[in-house]
Amino acid sequence: MNNKTLVLGVGNPILGDDGVGIHAVRELRKDAGCADFEEAPVSSLELVEMFLGYEKVIIVDAVKTREGVPGKIYELCGEDMPTLHGLSPHDVDFHTALEYGKKFMGQMPKITIYGIEAANVTDFGETLSPKVEESLRLVIEKIKKEIKDGS
Amino acid sequence: MTEKKKQITINPVTRLEGHAKIDIFLNDEGNVEDAYFQVIELRGFEKFCQGRPAEEMPRIAPHICGVCPNPHHMASGKAVDMVFGVEATETAKKLRELSLCAHYVHSHIAHFYALAGPDFIVGPAAPAKDRNIIGVINKVGVKIGGDVIQARAYAQKIQAIISGRATHPINNLPGGLAKPITAEEQKEIERMSKTLVDFGKFTLQIFEDAVVKNKAYADIITGDIYRHRTYYMGTVDKNNKVNFYDGAIRVVDPEGKEYEKFRGEKYLDHIAEHVEPWTYLKFPYLKNKGWKGIVDGKESGVYRVAPLARLNAADGMATPLADEAYQKMYETLGGKPVHATLAMHWARVIEIMYAAERIKELVEDPQITDTDVRNIPTDVVGVGIGQVEAPRGTLFHHYWTDDDGMITKLNILVATGNNNAAICMSVKRAAEKLIKNWKVDDGILNMIEMAFRAYDPCFACATHTLPGHMPLEIRIFDSGKNLYKTISRYE
Incomplete structure (x- = not known):
């Protein structure tokens, strides 16, 4: 860990649009500069445990809302959880995990979450659907700028 | 009755494509007839793998x-x-x-x-x-x-x-x-x-x-709400002690007597799968007992896996501190096998002890x-x-x-699949306790969650972490299959 900013791509890289976060970090780590980039196919507690030592964490993940339009981008902070799909019964929710982190790991970093509305999250495959792919490009540019500006 | 048949939805604002759905059907008296536990289907894994180097x-x-x-x-x-x-x-x-x-x-x-x-x-x-x-x-x-x-x-x-x-x-x-x-x-x-x-x-x-x-x-x-007398399956070493990585699969009957012991490679000789039209998840059962439905007892082929099942199927733990804890659990709970589903939690902490000792x-x-x-x-x-x-x-x-x-082809039988029938039984048992004469106790959500949480099920899910809660929804239908009530975890 050499940087103060961590970019985490959450999701399953072989489950269609669910892997959009993983696609993002694979792309970003090529040339986005001063940040650490991690693929995070993990769940809440483990995700929060990865925050340790960073000042800023940027998360990219797929979002699935009830009447969502595929490709829609959501920008949220850590306290402002959207309605995303799926969580294993093996884990706690993200709010609880964050509280756990605050209480037992000291200061939590500033958290920004980019959610991209997914079209397909139930068919195995390594490619993204076109609208999601399009939005991924936009999110990548936003994150590059965020890293560059140090904001 | 008209009023009763009305759909009651408890703020399903964040209800999404859930990984777990429970449908409960009531009879004419408003008591539980059947309960179905379903999980979302992820498609195309076999196709994804076909043609790739093994x-x-x-x-x-x-x-x-x-x-x-x-x-x-x-x-x-x-x-x-x-x-x-x-x-x-x-x-x-x-x-x-x-x-x-x-x-x-x-x-x-x-x-x-x-x-x-x-x-x-x-x-x-x-x-x-x-x-x-x-x-x-x-x-x-x-x-x-x-x-x-x-x-x-x-x-x-x-x-x-x-x-x-x-x-x-x-x-x-x-x-x-x-x-x-x-x-x-x-x-x-x-x-x-x-x-x-x-x-x-x-x-x-x-x-x-x-x-x-x-x-x-x-x-x-130890209460009877989640108690099921079933067969138990787990892997044992040559001394019939629990092992996670290798050994023989041992199955004990509801009395705790060894019923079968076989190598994992022979699983198709001992395990068959039953298909129900309402769920994509199959119901594995002991082939030699046969499928008798989602019921427990010695005549049913339903078996259970997971920590308690492993401990029930073995003669002890292979490391000293874990074995001491193992003996204590059975002494406290009245001998082997233990049928109380929630004792799964005790078995799990014994396995933490074993895993740590085994690492060392x-x-x-x-x-x-x-x-x-x-x-x-x-x-x-x-x-x-x-x-x-x-x-x-x-x-x-x-x-x-x-x-x-x-x-060219693959078959993966996951742990939660093995427990499918048992989870369905536990869900139904909880529903029967908490739905009486059209009265649905809202505590049912937690009771049902406690039932399947004991199994620590994995629904072959994606790894998302951002939703506030696991999207669990319980739907209750009357005898005419009309939606009577929906209970979602969300507030």
Whole structure:
């Protein structure tokens, strides 16, 4: 860990649009500069445990809302959880995990979450659907700028 | 009646494509007729794998699930050993087992402190805001928060050292491993293993103080609501002690008598799968008993897997502290086998102890740093079956390949699949208790969650973490199949 900013791509890289976060970090780590980039196919507690030592964490993940339009981008902070799909019964929710982190790991970093509305999250495959792919490009540019500006 | 048939929806504002759905059907009197537990279907895994080299499977298979990637890596590793007609070296086997044990520590700690703890340490009647891992740690001591984090971090570190990555391991190859561990890594794991053993002892003590000595909780565990007399399956070593990585599969009957014992490769001779039209998840059953429906008892082929089943199917634990705890559990609960589903939580903490002791034992083995970690395969047999114990039960990977070792077909029987019928029974039992004459007690959500949470099920899910809650929805229908009430977890 050499940087103060961590970019985490959450999701399953072989489950269609669910892997959009993983696609993002694979792309970003090529040339986005001063940040650490991690693929995070993990769940809440483990995700929060990865925050340790960073000042800023940027998360990219797929979002699935009830009447969502595929490709829609959501920008949220850590306290402002959207309605995303799926969580294993093996884990706690993200709010609880964050509280756990605050209480037992000291200061939590500033958290920004980019959610991209997914079209397909139930068919195995390594490619993204076109609208999601399009939005991924936009999110990548936003994150590059965020890293560059140090904001 | 018209009013009763109205759909009542409790703020399903964030209800999405759920991974778990429960449909309950009532009879004319408004009592439970049937309960169906369904999970979302993920499609196309077999197609995704077809045409890929079999040796890639140990790296692909962990992505089936974000909860138990390590056991998929291990079962897949064993399956590809067989596909190429080669056994892993002794050191490779020990390292694989060591990594799997570290995964157990990581997985079971999360379950005990974050998921079981709210019910059994904070208490089912405590305010909702306290019924979480923070409430658990506040109750057992704030310092413990740091210990939990440290133990989980060590368990991840051990998996990363041996298997290349903590979450989605990559080190297994046909015939063993891509790399051995160094003397420095051995020392580091040895140091961490001592902390894990201490943490295991401590967790057993907490369980005893907070749960066993508390009559109210002990009564919940032993009460009849989640009690099912079933067969139990688990993997045992040559002394019939629990082993997670290898051995024979042993099945005991509801009286605790050995019913069958076979190698994982022979699973199709002993396990068959029943299909129901209302769910894509199949119902495995003991082939020689036959399918008698989703019912328990000695005549039914329904069996259970997961921690309690493993302990019931074995004669003890292979390490001293875990074995001591094992004996104590059966003495306290009135002998073997234990049918109380919620005793699964006790079995789980005993397994934390065993996994920690086994890590220490394996890492202190002088052979563990041998560089001979791979037998190079020279042949393609074309069929491979790998079986291990995942934290949530027995797991099978079965691959077929062409002459070049390319996957043509596969069958994966996951732990939660094995428990499918049992989970359905537990859900129905909870529903029967809490729905009487059209009156639906809202506490049903928690009771049903407690039922299936005991099994620590994995729904082959994606690994998303951002939704506030697992999207669980319970739908209740009247005898005319009209939706009567919907209860969602969301507020």
